Amino acid sequence: MFSFSSIRNYQQFLTDHPNGCSQVVQQYLDAIQENEHLNAFVEVFSEDAIETAKKLDEKRAAGKPLGKLHGVVVAIKDVISYKGHSVSASSKILSNFTAIYHATVIEKLLAEDAIIIGRNNCDEFAMGSSNENSVYGTVKNALDPSRVPGGSSGGSAVAVQAGLCMISLGSDTGGSVRQPADFCGIVGLKPSYGRISRYGLIAYASSFDQIGIFGNTVEDIALVLEIIAGEDAFDSTVSQKTVPHYSEELAFTQKPWRIAYFKEALDHPGLDPAIKQEISSFIKKLTAWGHIVEPVDFELLEYIVPAYYVLTTAEASSNLSRFDGVKFGYRSMSKDADLTGLYNASRSEGFGKEVQRRIMLGTFVLSSGYFDAYYTKAQQVRRILQDRTQEIFSNYQAIILPTVPSPAFKIGEKTNDPVEMFLADIYTVFANLVGIPGISIPLFKHPNGLPFGLQVLTTHFDEVSLLRLSKQLMALSKPAENA
Numbered sequence: 492m493f494s495f496s497s498i499r500n501y502q503q504f505l506t507d508h509p510n511g512c513s514q515v516v517q518q519y520l521d522a523i524q525e526n527e528h529l530n531a532f533v534e535v536f537s538e539d540a541i542e543t544a545k546k547l548d549e550k551r552a553a554g555k556p557l558g559k560l561h562g563v564v565v566a567i568k569d570v571i572s573y574k575g576h577s578v579s580a581s582s583k584i585l586s587n588f589t590a591i592y593h594a595t596v597i598e599k600l601l602a603e604d605a606i607i608i609g610r611n612n613c614d615e616f617a618m619g620s621s622n623e624n625s626v627y628g629t630v631k632n633a634l635d636p637s638r639v640p641g642g643s644s645g646g647s648a649v650a651v652q653a654g655l656c657m658i659s660l661g662s663d664t665g666g667s668v669r670q671p672a673d674f675c676g677i678v679g680l681k682p683s684y685g686r687i688s689r690y691g692l693i694a695y696a697s698s699f700d701q702i703g704i705f706g707n708t709v710e711d712i713a714l715v716l717e718i719i720a721g722e723d724a725f726d727s728t729v730s731q732k733t734v735p736h737y738s739e740e741l742a743f744t745q746k747p748w749r750i751a752y753f754k755e756a757l758d759h760p761g762l763d764p765a766i767k768q769e770i771s772s773f774i775k776k777l778t779a780w781g782h783i784v785e786p787v788d789f790e791l792l793e794y795i796v797p798a799y800y801v802l803t804t805a806e807a808s809s810n811l812s813r814f815d816g817v818k819f820g821y822r823s824m825s826k827d828a829d830l831t832g833l834y835n836a837s838r839s840e841g842f843g844k845e846v847q848r849r850i851m852l853g854t855f856v857l858s859s860g861y862f863d864a865y866y867t868k869a870q871q872v873r874r875i876l877q878d879r880t881q882e883i884f885s886n887y888q889a890i891i892l893p894t895v896p897s898p899a900f901k902i903g904e905k906t907n908d909p910v911e912m913f914l915a916d917i918y919t920v921f922a923n924l925v926g927i928p929g930i931s932i933p934l935f936k937h938p939n940g941l942p943f944g945l946q947v948l949t950t951h952f953d954e955v956s957l958l959r960l961s962k963q964l965m966a967l968s969k970p971a972e973n974a
């Protein structure tokens with residue numbers, strides 16, 4: 492029986508197991524079946540995965556050069572296009588849609604010999620924080636199935652958490668990778684805006700969306716990042732900056748890190764007291780270990796959730812206008828409608844409640860009478876946030892924050908109060924508004940037994956420092972396991 496600990500160990504295992512990929516894929520397929528009740532997958536690509544595994548075993552046997560992700564079993568969020576496979580954004584409106592091309596990330600994964608095992612459940616069109624807004628039903632947290640796994644990439648997080656794949660890809664528009672990673676006790680990275688191509692990713696809010704990576708270790712995530720990042724002729728918003736070999740840049744630095752934290756974030760009344768206490772004492776430990784950790788003023792905290800929800804719903808209302816029952820996906824069967832009636836009926840029947848709420852909100856903030864009051868104001872907040880953030884990074888190499896104000900909550904607990912659900916995004920939406928990279932690393936345990944993470948942020952395109960510091964923090968806090 493193979494037991495996964497890291498990509499490096501797995502590849503070592505493959506060197507003396509001629510049928511290793513096939514054996515391991517079968518093991519994962521069995522595990523997925525045994526854990527069906529978690530609802531993490533909406534489709535398992537069993538035949539494909541078995542066939543690819545066999546080919547990879549043959550490739551090894553033939554002594555051919557192997558890809559950097561040779562045999563690595565990856566799951567993808569149901570918003571990433573994998574040619575010839577269904578992709579639905581966990582929405583009824585795309586229930587019969589098949590991807591006609593590969594997302595760039597898929598091309599790159601396959602080129603390095605990865606095995607894509609299935610697509611993961613998520614909140615409809617990536618809108619949500621609990622994975623309760625999916626046409627396929629709620630995803631369950633494997634540590635306590637009465638609780639949510641977080642969202643919107645809840646299925647991808649649970650797939651890693653429950654050992655149903657080695658790595659998974661999600662998308663993070665306002666926290667959808669970091670927040671479920673926090674709730675599930677795993678590592679979740681959102682790179683800088685423009686680090687990874689969004690080609691083939693179903694858009695939610697295009698100036699915020701970024702593909703992110705879930706894994707068990709920083710090392711695995713660094714390796715996957717160096718493969719899927721980088722310029723792409725199909726996405727002009729991707730940076731042309733060279734992609735560092737992240738996995739080779741993780742060595743510890745002896746120098747002290749200069750780290751900031753936001754006073755207002757730790758003093759926020761919505762923050763669970765046990766999380767506050769744990770992070771405060773971690774800050775003391777960091778100082779004791781020789782790092783410089785200082786509070787900075789961040790009076791802008793209360794503006795970030797409103798600015799985020801104005802801008803993302805505005806972008807979503809435009810992005811989702813293409814789903815009209817004519818060109819894509821679900822079409823209403825109502826017979827006597829004219830063209831406008833067909834649009835109305837298809838969209839009303841095809842989109843779920845949360846998506847409809849956001850399209851209406853976004854249409855409202857963009858309407859001529861309110862545009863300046865909401866959209867323009869929110870853009871101004873975004874600019875001010877960006878300037879303030881740059882100022883902070885001129886003095887510090889990293890910012891640390893809680894990832895989420897509370898640990899995983901009960902299924903159904905917040906469904907009747909969308910505003911409460913929105914407010915819980917307070918610590919994660921900041922990185923997307925500003926475009927910087929962020930990660931959640933599973934350092935802590937709440938008195939109720941649930942894990943929670945520390946969020947680390949660095950400046951634009953400084954994923955090297957982000958990953959290096961995260962690895963160091965994980966090792967320092969659990970020396971025996973991670974050293």
Ligand code: GLN
Pocket residue numbers: 617618619620642643662663664665666667668695803916
């Ligand atoms: N919870 C946030 C939202 O609902 C973030 C979603 C995301 O990152 N895709 O908008």
